[in-house]
Amino acid sequence: MDFLSNGGIFSMLESATIVVKGVLCLLAAMSIGSWTIIFWKLISLGKARSLVLKGNQIMEEADSLSAGLTAINRTKTSPLNRIGSAAVKEYRVLEKSAVSPSHKRRLIKDTLRRILRQRVSSEMKKLSSSLSFLATCANGAPFIGLFGTVWGIMNSFHAIGTAKSAALSAVAPGISEALVATAIGLSVAIPATIAYNFFLGVLGGIETEMVNFAGVFLNRIEREVSWVESASKNGGDSDDYSSAEV
Template sequence: MRMIPESGFWGMILGATAGVQAVLALLLLMSLWSWGIIVHKLITYRRAARQSSAGYAAFSEAKDLVSGLRAIGDEEDSPLARIGSAGVGSFRKLEQADMSPAHKRKLVSDTLRRALRRAVSSELKQLSRSLSFLATCANAAPFIGLFGTVWGIMHAFHSIGLSQSAALATVAPGISEALVTTAIGLVVAIPATIAYNYLLAMLGEVETELVNFAGAFLNRVEREVTWGHGARKDG
């Protein structure tokens, strides 16, 4: 059996078998990628929550639909601005359709509701992108680490058989380097699990704001818009 350099944890890793090192390298990549997603999503969700909350409040307090759309349109990268734009676009298509005003009035609610639902779904799909990788890390990392441990222990026992010695000094280094992969797997999985659940809760709060805005938008259109004097979003 190879002797592990006497330099602590890093020496243990450098002295590990190629299979164990490959598992550790994979876990390291998973950890770096998951932390990148965590930081990015925290920033994105906090910004989306702030924009959605402030935008919904401004829209609700506006005196009319046009003023409300103008208020949320100040931030072009806001989810509410894109949802409002989708709603206005759908309304204008219906307004320009070759049909009677009475028929348009019957269709406006369903048409807008579908357009707003699609816009909300599109925003949520964009926001939730890459979250599945965190779930994958949370579920797979411990098993990947366990695989590295099993591989390392197999190698350790094989080396014991070749050396024909079961002394603790011979067995312990191989087993310890094998167990480190399980520990690293847990180090990858635990933060990913916590972050995934926390980010899902944040996304749920954003979703609530988006759905509330879509409902408020539809209600205002039904109350305020008359054919021939439709909503106009300035800018």
């Protein structure tokens, strides 16, 4: 506490070598960047999670696919809105294709499954953006701090050789630089590691909800669209999409 209250850390930094100062500046930049991403992701992922949970509830309780998508469409920023809109757009294009009814049915189901998978992957890529920086801070900051530590120790040995004395006054500055670099490196890495793992868990939950939405969408298409019902009456096969993987 005395070290901090008496301004010792600032006087030590003033006398630090240019290499150690560079290491500390880099770690400070990494810390600012990681905390900025942490606060941003807490807000954006929290909002996305709320929207997908609400959207899935709407879709499950809706009387029809059209009613569910209309309700979800009121929230333009919802990932489910973009996923559903892309699937509906593709369905409308395929519905007009000049192919036999039996082939069209299989074509539409396979294409919708592929489109939904692609859109879920696209949304997950957007939501996971910038997390690689947190991973870099978590893995790289301790080693950058360690580099500052090693350099500080080397500086201490150099001071001993120059002064031809192992007195505390000769080695203390370098040791202080080394310890501060290590501490700052850990202070950057620890919150970045915790946040990265936490966000991975949140993203996993969001992805599960998106996959569930895609399964409900395919199941609703199977039950509600008139051309499917007609094909089923004529002996066409029927698949259950309630647990479909997309």
